[in-house]
Amino acid sequence: MNIDSIQNGVVLDHIQAGKSMEIYNLLRLGELDCSVAIIKNVRSNRMGKKDILKIDSPMDLDLDVLGYIDSNITVNTIRNGKLVDKKHLELPRKLVNVIRCKNPRCITVAEPQLDAIFLLNDEGKHTYRCAYCDTEKR
């Protein structure tokens, strides 16, 4: 299968197989005018199978959202057909308005206009806790 390489844009590599659509939706890539390629189940030595997203337009990505969904993703920035930057993600220390607290006693449930802030609690277990009420989100 041939997919053209991009000239100016972003390639998200090493996406866990099956997660590309979730990322596509979360980053609202469907709203873009440019070409976006979703490549699923690509053979990978390291991962067995992986997904790749190619976005044929320069854009600022919310790396915190990406890191929260899958911290193994590699973000490659392409300019004039050349790789100019490669970022390895990590779990963000702080998430703002990415997930919401489910504790009915939390002020952010009563007042949803407040920023939903979560802090990394345990990197090994991928857990976050609500900065307001300490409720854990796994």
Place this chain on the structure above:
Amino acid sequence: MPRNLIDITDFSVEEIDALIATAEDILENPVKYQDACAHKQLATLFFEPSTRTRLSFESAMLGLGGEVLGFSEASSSSTSKGESVGDTIHTVSCYADIIAMRHPKEGAPYAAAQFSEVPIINAGDGGHNHPTQTLTDLLTIHREKGRLNDFTIGFCGDLKFGRTVHSLVNALSRQSGIHFVFISPDELKMPDYIKENVLDKLGLPYEETSSLEDAMPKLDILYMTRVQKERFFNEADYIRLKDTYVLDPAKLVPAKSDLCILHPLPRVNEITVAVDKDPRACYWKQVKNGKFIRMALIMKLLGIEV
């Protein structure tokens, strides 16, 4: 950004030690501090009723020569018109130099701090935290035991919604040689986020039991709590659990002679009035200490030294 007290861990162990030292100095020399906060105003915003905490804050500010304003229930504030916490705090921080707030929702003081230009003190947020009660408890333990380390402390009653318990466990987890005993019915056990995120993470020993009688002989401090009706969505659960633990003179027979009995108050029936006469009952001393540690706290957050 003003300095706030939202969670007891906002202050270092050294800062808490310094607050306790200041509070003890105020207890000994109240006249020295009587004008420390002259011309300063404390707003007490109580979105949930309270007798002790609100009056303690107000008495503390008046004892420092300052003034107080505020409201004692949500119905007498614009909250009843649907105003957000942020807007209320934004408004009040235009009038007052420092704000003490109690709110039924967990995390409301953390939200308030995002909108305030003056220091915010968490005076209790739902079943979550109550750091000034913790400072009160620490001052009382320090005055009764002469130290904040190397003892066995039992927490008894509602450990699930007991915000004073959560804050005190957090604070004591930073001291050395503390052994925790959690005494509660299954339904009101200490939340996992305290056990896993505080105690397990620090490798601190604790035990859980439902028997106050079994735990009593080993305790140096017994922290009793009330089963709080306002924390239950279901009244039947409250009625079933409210009388699980009642401390009376008979239960104190196997206790150590220097046991220190604490309770954040108000009590309902979990400590009988007969226990009040026991020299080991320290909860009325706690009430008194609460005023003085809050005086020390207000001064610290306003940056006032005497």
